[in-house]
Amino acid sequence: MIDLVDVTKSYGKGLPALNHATLHIEKGEFVFVVGTSGSGKSTLIKLLLKELDATSGNITVSGERLNRMRPRRIPKFRRKIGVVFQDFRLLKDRNVYENVAFAQRVIGRPTRVIKSRVPEVLQEVGLADKYKSFPDELSGGEQQRVALARALVNRPDILLADEPTGNLDPRTSDEIMALLDQVNERGTTVLVVTHNKDIVNAMRKRVVTMRNGVIVSDEQEGAYHEA
Amino acid sequence: MRPSTIWYIIKQGFKNIRRNWMFSVASILNMAACIFLVGVFYVIMANVNHNVRLAEGKIPITVFFEIGTTQEEIDWVGEQIRARPDVQTITFVSADEAWDNFSKTMFPENSAAAEIFRDDNPLVNDSNYQITVNNISLQSSLVKYIEGLDHVREVKQSVRAADFLTDFIRMLNIVSLVIIGILLLLSLFLISNTVSIGISVRKEEISIMKYIGATDRFVRAPFVLEGVLLGAVGAAIPLISLYFVYETAIRYIWEYFNVLSGSVEFLSVERVYRVLLPMGILLGVGVGYLSSSFTSRRHVRV
Ligand SMILES: Nc1ncnc2c1ncn2[C@@H]1O[C@H](COP(=O)(O)OP(=O)(O)OP(=O)(O)O)[C@@H](O)[C@H]1O
Ligand SMILES: [Mg+2]
Numbered sequence: 001m002i003d004l005v006d007v008t009k010s011y012g013k014g015l016p017a018l019n020h021a022t023l024h025i026e027k028g029e030f031v032f033v034v035g036t037s038g039s040g041k042s043t044l045i046k047l048l049l050k051e052l053d054a055t056s057g058n059i060t061v062s063g064e065r066l067n068r069m070r071p072r073r074i075p076k077f078r079r080k081i082g083v084v085f086q087d088f089r090l091l092k093d094r095n096v097y098e099n100v101a102f103a104q105r106v107i108g109r110p111t112r113v114i115k116s117r118v119p120e121v122l123q124e125v126g127l128a129d130k131y132k133s134f135p136d137e138l139s140g141g142e143q144q145r146v147a148l149a150r151a152l153v154n155r156p157d158i159l160l161a162d163e164p165t166g167n168l169d170p171r172t173s174d175e176i177m178a179l180l181d182q183v184n185e186r187g188t189t190v191l192v193v194t195h196n197k198d199i200v201n202a203m204r205k206r207v208v209t210m211r212n213g214v215i216v217s218d219e220q221e222g223a224y225h226e227a
Numbered sequence: 228m229r230p231s232t233i234w235y236i237i238k239q240g241f242k243n244i245r246r247n248w249m250f251s252v253a254s255i256l257n258m259a260a261c262i263f264l265v266g267v268f269y270v271i272m273a274n275v276n277h278n279v280r281l282a283e284g285k286i287p288i289t290v291f292f293e294i295g296t297t298q299e300e301i302d303w304v305g306e307q308i309r310a311r312p313d314v315q316t317i318t319f320v321s322a323d324e325a326w327d328n329f330s331k332t333m334f335p336e337n338s339a340a341a342e343i344f345r346d347d348n349p350l351v352n353d354s355n356y357q358i359t360v361n362n363i364s365l366q367s368s369l370v371k372y373i374e375g376l377d378h379v380r381e382v383k384q385s386v387r388a389a390d391f392l393t394d395f396i397r398m399l400n401i402v403s404l405v406i407i408g409i410l411l412l413l414s415l416f417l418i419s420n421t422v423s424i425g426i427s428v429r430k431e432e433i434s435i436m437k438y439i440g441a442t443d444r445f446v447r448a449p450f451v452l453e454g455v456l457l458g459a460v461g462a463a464i465p466l467i468s469l470y471f472v473y474e475t476a477i478r479y480i481w482e483y484f485n486v487l488s489g490s491v492e493f494l495s496v497e498r499v500y501r502v503l504l505p506m507g508i509l510l511g512v513g514v515g516y517l518s519s520s521f522t523s524r525r526h527v528r529v
Contacts, residue, residue, distance in 0.1 A: 076440065083438050105232070105235050107441060108228065110231055
């Protein structure tokens with residue numbers, strides 16, 4: 001599902017943010033990516049979204065070779081991927097329902113589909129009763145659920161999460177991670193970047209550890225290693 | 228695109244305008260000022276051109292014949308000239324008429340002088356054709372043609388007047404085009420500014436849209452629509468107001484400068500608007516489209 005072969009990304013002079021990284025992730029896997037600040041985790045996410053181009057090496061995501069992809073093709077490709085971020089990135093002037101519906105509007109789904117799919121996905125993330133609330137009226141955990149619903153509403157093959165619990169307290173973090181696990185159990189490939197040691201150690205998933213742009217370890221049922 | 232998608236884009240376009248309404252109003256007013264000036268220039272140009280055309284018809288070419296040319300030969304020359312498409316009118320002036328005209332202008336008080344020469348017309352060989360042309364810029368070529376005809380002794384033309392009018396029109400055209408061009412550039416710049424402010428306000432939203440997989444075209448559409456709307460409204464205001472201003476202006480000119488009557492003729496507002504209306508709308512919408520299209524393309528890159 002995700003394939004990196006000898007991928008390097010340099011932002012300019014100095015050490016590359018990603019240095020000859022090779023990584024294979026199968027369809028349906030759940031993978032944690034951990035590492036110190038500046039080790040290249042967000043860069044990896046951006047490369048997978050084709051927000052950045054690799055300096056060298058090959059990246060294949062959901063069957064598409066990113067190096068050769070034409071700019072026109074990028075939007076279609078991104079529809080196969082859901083993303084959530086640490087800072088939620090919701091539209092503050094729209095309520096929960098509209099924030100999720102937005103993801104379908106933007107890719108031209110008919111209103112009929114939106115009306116049935118949005119409540120369904122809000123149900124999945126446990127926010128069915130808050131669909132009229134605005135982001136400012138929600139807790140951090142609830143806002144992240146909205147963001148998750150938005151990422152999932154178009155049924156992506158892959159869910160990428162860049163520190164999804166970075167702004168949340170431990171209990172809420174556990175809830176969000178449990179949700180991500182559920183999403184994974186329904187067949188979506190999930191890649192989670194996190195600093196949350198307790199969660200990584202508790203969940204016993206595959207753990208990829210990065211340091212200075214290099215993948216230094218990759219363990220099935222791994223644990224969080226200090227850098 | 229689905230109707231619901233188009234509806235969504237339209238709503239977003241209007242939202243953009245409302246969200247930074249101060250800049251929107253500024254762009255609309257600037258566009259309105261531009262199109263108003265375009266309209267004023269056009270109205271003046273159209274009327275000047277029209278009156279110059281009228282004046283052109285009044286500047287004649289005079290054709291004289293060789294001594295001893297018979298009336299039949301003169302008629303033949305007349306036919307040759309009449310066959311030319313650029314000839315508007317052709318009138319024959321006999322030797323006697325020529326003398327009458329001349330003596331009337333030379334000795335308006337004294338008909339005695341006219342009497343003296345009554346039977347010995349000094350202009351006996353000056354019967355001629357008075358020719359007016361459709362288009363003054365073609366006058367020189369017509370003169371060349373006539374000079375080449377048999378029996379023609381001399382062709383006199385008011386070259387200076389013709390050249391002056393041609394130059395005057397050309398200069399007027401260039402000056403107004405330059406001014407209008409500058410104003411349109413200003414409009415282009417202002418709408419582009421308004422649209423880019425709208426884009427920067429919605430940066431966050433745009434970046435989310437791109438993550439979700441919105442096409443560039445979808446992201447840009449509301450901004451392009453915004454520019455087109457600003458241009459269209461900016462064009463509508465002056466086009467409507469100019470309609471009434473023009474009629475009022477003509478009424479005032481007749482009232483206060485009635486000396487002009489007879490020598491000047493104004494175009495009707497309908498006639499002016501047959502060109503000005505489509506031109507104004509096209510300019511407003513076109514400038515709005517171009518500037519918002521370019522600006523959004525520049526800002527909304529993947
Ligand atoms: N746009 C950029 N231009 C230049 N350098 C950048 C840019 N983005 C990231 N970097 C550099 O690349 C390296 C990796 O950054 P990245 O954001 O991938 O780290 P990270 O692992 O996500 O860190 P954190 O845990 O703090 O989010 C860092 O040294 C960073 O300074
Ligand atoms: Mg990061």
